[in-house]
Amino acid sequence: MLSFHHASLLVSDVHLCEERPAQVDAFMGLLNGPARQAESLFILGDLFEYWVGDDDCSSSLAQRVIAALKALADSACKIYFISGNRDFLIGQTFADAAGFKLLDDPCKVEIQGVPTVLMHGDLLCTEDTAYLAFREQVRNPLWQQQFLAQDLAVRHHIAQGATAESGKAKQAKSEEIMDVTETAVAEVFKQFGVNRLIHGHTHRPGHHQHSVNGVMRDRWVLPDWYGPGGYLRVTPSIIEEIRF
Ligand code: LP5
Ligand code: MN
Numbered sequence: 580m581l582s583f584h585h586a587s588l589l590v591s592d593v594h595l596c597e598e599r600p601a602q603v604d605a606f607m608g609l610l611n612g613p614a615r616q617a618e619s620l621f622i623l624g625d626l627f628e629y630w631v632g633d634d635d636c637s638s639s640l641a642q643r644v645i646a647a648l649k650a651l652a653d654s655a656c657k658i659y660f661i662s663g664n665r666d667f668l669i670g671q672t673f674a675d676a677a678g679f680k681l682l683d684d685p686c687k688v689e690i691q692g693v694p695t696v697l698m699h700g701d702l703l704c705t706e707d708t709a710y711l712a713f714r715e716q717v718r719n720p721l722w723q724q725q726f727l728a729q730d731l732a733v734r735h736h737i738a739q740g741a742t743a744e745s746g747k748a749k750q751a752k753s754e755e756i757m758d759v760t761e762t763a764v765a766e767v768f769k770q771f772g773v774n775r776l777i778h779g780h781t782h783r784p785g786h787h788q789h790s791v792n793g794v795m796r797d798r799w800v801l802p803d804w805y806g807p808g809g810y811l812r813v814t815p816s817i818i819e820e821i822r823f
Contacts, residue, residue, distance in 0.1 A: 581659075582689040583619050590810040591623035591663065591699065591779025592803035597640055598628075602804045605823055609810065610647045613821075617656050617812075622679070623779045623801060624663025624699035629742060631734035632727050633672035645677045652678025661686060663699040663780065664710075667718065668727070687771050691815045694773040700780030700800070703759035703767070709748060758783060764798060765791045777811065779803065784820070 593606050614620045626644075636645065652658050658679035662669050674681050685698040701714065716722055726734065749757065758781055767776055768789065774796045784802035788795055802809045802822060809822035 580687060580689055580694075584691060584815070585618035586616065587619045587621065587690050587813045588614055588617045588810050589621045589623060589697070589777055589801060589813065591801040592625045592782075592805075593622075593808065594625055594628045594665070594804055595640060595644060596628035597638075599804075602808055603640065603643070605804070605808055607643070607647050610651045613810075613812070614651055614656050615654055619657045619659065620651065621697060621777075622658065622660045623697055623777070624661050624684070624701075625665045625779065625803075626660070626663070626669070627666045629738045630666035630668050631731065631738050632668050633670050634727075635731055635734075636673065636676065645673070648677035648679060661697060661699055664701045664714065668723065685767060685771070687773065690813050693775055694771070695775040695777060696767055696771045696773050698767070698776070698778040700759070700778035703763040703778065704757060704781070705760045705763045706756045707752065709752075713745075757781070759798075761789065764789055768796045775799070777801070784809070786818075786820075 588609075590609065593602060595603055595606060610620075635641065648658060658677070659682050660669065660674065660679045661682050661684045669681075671681065682697070684702065685696050687694060687696050689695065701710070704710065717726075726737070729737075764776065768774070768791045774794065776796070777799045779801040781800055782803050784800050787798040787800065789798060790796075799811055799818065801811055802820075807823040809820065812819040812821055
């Protein structure tokens, strides 16, 4: 199991795109600033607004992000990545260029002696059955092979269409459907035998507590960067939520 002893930074849902230059600059600031003092940086999915394949690395945004991640990886900070529902097509080619290691979702690590499960968070939203059906389809290797065989322009068109359709679908869903379920959260705590879970995706940042089998457990949700953004800093003594 991966084990960390100094400061770890965790971030997710940065949703990088050309249309939000302030967030791109803020993310660069994180990589070139606070992350330089950290032992590890965990990116828990949805780094990009959407990602259509690692053969799409030539845009100026992708080049900038890859160069900044690689520079950080070449310093003392190790970088780990769990993909999200928007950038699950990030693969080994991108990981090698950016100098990070891909982790499974969920993944158990030890941060300052505390066993901790890291996830993107979408798998915890078990009442969102329409999304889970969509997820199953797009995580299928055969579907991905067929998608990746299409021209980049076609893939961008499909991704933008899916974003629009998803936006409409979300308007018809209740807030509860798009949040985690107690059952799914309890299952993760029990399955991995941990008292701490950190994830993003739900747009409900903060510290949530759950009593599972009579034991209080901590669930930390990372903020999205549709607004100013932020990250979590875990040190041997505290967990700090840093909002820009
Ligand atoms: O990301 P967020 O929080 O806004 O919404 C998610 C769920 N939506 C998605 C879809 C993505 O946001 C957008 C697509 C990303 C592109 C990836 C790369 C290319 C793949 C192309 C795939 C065709 O993940 C949303 C959840 C929400 O989280 C909260 O948990 O509710 O789920 C949905 O809205 C899914 C819908 O319920 C059902 C599926 C609609 C999409 C249909 C695609 C049709 C393709 C159109 C082609 C022109
Ligand atoms: Mn997400």
